[in-house]
Amino acid sequence: MTDTGFDPRRLKALERAGFNRIAHRYAESAELRRAVNQALLTAARLQPGLSVLDLASGPGLLAHAAQEALGPAGEVFASDIAEQMLVAARNTRPHAPPPAARAAMHYVAADAEHLSLRDHCVDRVLAGLALFMLPHPERGLAEMHRVLRPGGVLALSVWGAREDVPLIHCAQDCIARLLPPPRQARPSVFRFGDPRQLEHSLQQAGFRQIALQRIDFDCHFSHARDYWQAFLDLAGGAAESLSRLPEATQDRLRDEVAHELSRFRQSSDKAGYLVPATAWIAHAVA
Numbered sequence: 001m002t003d004t005g006f007d008p009r010r011l012k013a014l015e016r017a018g019f020n021r022i023a024h025r026y027a028e029s030a031e032l033r034r035a036v037n038q039a040l041l042t043a044a045r046l047q048p049g050l051s052v053l054d055l056a057s058g059p060g061l062l063a064h065a066a067q068e069a070l071g072p073a074g075e076v077f078a079s080d081i082a083e084q085m086l087v088a089a090r091n092t093r094p095h096a097p098p099p100a101a102r103a104a105m106h107y108v109a110a111d112a113e114h115l116s117l118r119d120h121c122v123d124r125v126l127a128g129l130a131l132f133m134l135p136h137p138e139r140g141l142a143e144m145h146r147v148l149r150p151g152g153v154l155a156l157s158v159w160g161a162r163e164d165v166p167l168i169h170c171a172q173d174c175i176a177r178l179l180p181p182p183r184q185a186r187p188s189v190f191r192f193g194d195p196r197q198l199e200h201s202l203q204q205a206g207f208r209q210i211a212l213q214r215i216d217f218d219c220h221f222s223h224a225r226d227y228w229q230a231f232l233d234l235a236g237g238a239a240e241s242l243s244r245l246p247e248a249t250q251d252r253l254r255d256e257v258a259h260e261l262s263r264f265r266q267s268s269d270k271a272g273y274l275v276p277a278t279a280w281i282a283h284a285v286a
């Protein structure tokens with residue numbers, strides 16, 4: 001543990017507990033970010049017969065899409081630190097093609113900074129909204145580079161700059177106003193929001209032919225409480241800490257969020273709130 005209170009092991013334990021807690025709900029809220037996943041899959045240039053690792057897979061939205069794109073000759077590893085996410089990935093698959101028409105799937109509970117896969121064993125690594133979660137993202141990128149075959153492709157997404165992602169910072173601002181700072185310091189989810197930082201980190205890990213794409217999108221919420229629920233469904237470790245607060249504090253937070261969100265209220269025909277967000281997609285070659 002350093003002077004700043006940053007403790008990687010505790011942070012990972014908190015994220016794991018938080019994502020295990022929200023695993024059964026995550027996929028529903030993830031629908032809001034469909035545009036990000038589609039852009040990542042395009043950047044991955046999937047082809048039949050390839051072998052793909054979906055790192056920090058969550059409930060497997062990218063892994064399942066890859067399974068279909070690769071066809072029966074392909075192979076997918078869905079990997080996450082939160083084992084309940086992998087249980088959700090296994091169980092929540094309403095429109096899956098028959099097994100004979102899709103790639104083999106392997107579920108692997110693993111820390112993205114210490115993968116158990118062999119060197120150079122996959123053609124693609126997908127990492128959706130995951131890099132900023134890692135206490136040591138450079139270790140995660142080194143692992144992605146290690147498991148990719150030379151010439152293999154990494155496709156990942158990260159959140160944009162803080163001011164461009166009210167989808168997250170509105171809730172964070174309310175939490176910062178009402179609650180004391182967390183005991184467990186957590187790195188910012190916006191730390192790769194500057195594309196120069198993302199490109200530099202990829203270069204440092206040995207990636208080349210790096211291409212970055214900005215994705216701007218809006219999420220519609222009928223009620224402020226739907227926004228708050230979607231935030232909790234995405235928040236992992238933060239959700240775990242918030243769930244331990246007294247009910248009265250949680251009520252105050254919900255009220256504060258409703259107030260904060262009022263600037264995104266729709267005045268016209270589509271009632272509710274339209275909340276903007278930005279993500280970056282990276283394509284890089286090992």
Ligand SMILES: C[S@@+](CC[C@H](N)C(=O)[O-])C[C@H]1O[C@@H](n2cnc3c(N)ncnc32)[C@H](O)[C@@H]1O
Pocket residue numbers: 012015016019020030055056057058059061062079080081082085110111112113127128129130133134234236
């Ligand atoms: C925001 S979710 C993204 C899920 C999925 N990739 C997507 O795009 O929908 C982040 C995921 O990272 C996982 N995660 C957090 N820390 C991790 C770590 N150290 N190693 C592996 N997975 C981790 C969480 O359990 C969670 O499923």
